[in-house]
Amino acid sequence: MLVTGGASGIGRAIAEEGLARGWDVVVIDREAAPVGTGVKADLADADSTRAALEEALAAGPITRLVNNVGAVFPGALQEQSLAEVDAAYQLNLRCAVQCAQALLPGMTQAGFGRIVNMASRAALGKELRTAYAASKAGLIGLTRVWALELGPLGITVNAIGPGPIATELFAKANDEERTRQIVEAVPVRRMGTPDDIAHSAGYFLDERAGFVTGQTVYVCGGLTVGVAQV
Template sequence: MSDRVLITGGANGIGAAIAARGRADGFDVVVADRAGGDVVVDLTDVDATRAALETELARGPITRLVNNVGAVFPAAVEEQRPEEMQAAWDLNVRPALTCMQALLPGMKAAGFGRVVNVSSRAALGKELRTAYSATKAALLGMTRTWALELAGHGITVNAVGPGPIATDLFERANPPDSPRTRAIVEAVPVGRIGRPEDVAHAVAYFLDSGSGFVTGQTLYVCGGLTVGLSE
């Protein structure tokens, strides 16, 4: 099997932490991101993404995939614009399918694959997140469907759902001086905001070759926010 792993949106934030952890774990990491990396491409452009991945796969198969790229588009329901909903779909959902389809032949040929979709705790519902929560919930449906379709090929498909994580993306959508942001952080049962490395650790478990009996699952990396009354 290949020890190569493709990480979308791996130039910054959570994606960069996942890439760093992958390298530390001995994987040959391939970052696809318009902001930089091994494959510099606008992942919302299907044709460009397919062409870039075809070039990369000519160097050898990639049997591990982390669909991490995404953006938030915060707005109240009456203010969420249709073009924002489309933009959320184009970045948060469609690249996952494009990359999956590109890598899948190599995974099937190897009889092995590990796929991790980075969703969000917001998929369970969060104010001001119509486009974001809808698209992140879509990733969970895809996760379960792909897990069922591909289990017989030795391919597992799982998801992680980060809660509040200290990244530039989180701070842009949740200004640090906002009472709403302070309330979010104070509600975390473990008493702190998450770090990108917390998410990378969860992803590393699903990428491991020893995780072959776990598929179709979602692991919330949220400090306990999805538990009981904290939800």
């Protein structure tokens, strides 16, 4: 299993979930990975990503992929720079395409593959998230397209849309007052944890989940109820 951005937060929890299920886990991150086999790379850079993928695949095909890496780039429309929009695309979206393309030959040969794209509840609409929401909504679109294209090959593709999860990334993008308001709006009245997301990812990655593809599950404590279409 390959997890991008798996050195901390949600990615680390997913890597730990994979190890607990007995899978070999490779983590690509700019930081040293505390779990699994680590490959250091700047995933915002296509050449660095390419080199890391070659290193990760040197030991053989990888049939499970979690496109987890991402960054928020908060800002109102009038403040969002085009450089931030480009950066969001490169890290949150281009990287996912590049990783999927690299692993696809091995999945195709095996007649089996699991791809999980880490989207966001923000794809449904959230203030101060022009660059982030656009890139995460793009991941949902890719999930649906890839599910149609890759299903005949035995490869499923699904997405997870986390709600407010207690991670360093969330803390950097939300101040204390904003966090309080968010928690009060969550029906279960708490922040989510990385383990909440890892549990859902483990389901999609399981061999027994072969009849579920093209779906987006919002792991958000009920925050999207009344927002997401049925």
